[in-house]
Amino acid sequence: MKDRLSEEFLKLYGRNAEIFAQAPGRIEFIGNHTDYNGGLVMGVAIDKVVMVALAPRQDRKLRFGSIRSREVVEVDMGDLTPRRREYNWVNYPLGVFKFLKEAGMSAESGFDMLDISNLPGGAGLSSSAAIEMSSAFAMSSLFGFKADLKTLVRIGRKSENEFLGMPCGILDQGVSGFGKANSIVFIDCLAEDFSTYPLPEGCKFWLFNSTKKHALVDGFYAARHAECAEAAKILSAGGDERLLRAFSLEDLESAKAAMKENVYRRAKHVIEENARVMRARELLLSGDISGVGKLLTASHRSSQLLFENSCDELDCLVDLLENRNGVYGARLSGGGFGGAVMALTDSSFSESDADDVAIAYAKRFGKKPVVFDCAAGDGAKLV
Ligand code: ADP
């Protein structure tokens, strides 16, 4: 991948790249829409990445190239504002640059940049965090900006929240930053505390991408975010406003009469999901993978029925996977409303099992999902 990126960089800009960095996509293992509610979540960095290459320039221009469209978008360093919609892909690294500068990175001149990726975009695997974190690593290295990992993760999130207008929590950038091969990342989003645990041997991840496009920036995600905030406001009852993480099911039941039905159900999902994440961590540590698998599927059902961020395509995939041999559990992975289902399986689950699922799915929806297995890979790094 690095060789191909080097060649393309030379072809596009007529000189060699000097800095290379990569960052992975992630599976949301369990903890659905808990992150921006100050809750708990576990994610896994996968072995599919975005890699970026940079070379410094002498002038004050930032140039972003695309291998796919062969276009180069030029931005003046004095104008760090979001590009218009057709160049939205530029906004991911551009936002990171802007917030790195605000965090103290000194950059007097610009750069040429190009990226390459083997991570499907818009599938709920967080290609957006992967481009943000790989850019953050590459740019901070180019300009000699020494920041710890948590700072870079926060800058990635800030860029997505404020430059892209997507109100995500810390999960995506946190896992893309803190991921580790053969490990799972546990995040306490209130404390912004990241820890990793080894994954049990012999389990595998399969992804079934419905290819139904989720449209996170445009609506549903923000609507859920607002419903959770409304629930938290009612639960805080005029006192200091706290995030949903602070409340128990008992608190919720006492406030139920003051809430609209949809707001109640969103809060119930988040509060119960935090409990499932805690339980999943205990079961992982005690080696009870079947128990973890049941929690994964229970999480999906809660998304389906309470949070209503699933869709027929994802529900069908979970139905097909739920009771198959070798499958511990399955759930939508990420924001929802389309994207991918992930299954945690043992090593007996094979290509042909996955294909059976894909064929049954195609009978109903007319086309197969894109299926691949993946392993837990490393977080963002220079390469
Ligand atoms: P997800 O993060 O689940 O893949 P999003 O809708 O959050 O879905 O992000 C996808 C968007 O991220 C793409 O439409 C594109 O604009 C941007 N993106 C993803 N990968 C890259 C990349 N390698 N270079 C530039 N932009 C990218």
Ligand code: MG
């Ligand atoms: Mg994203």
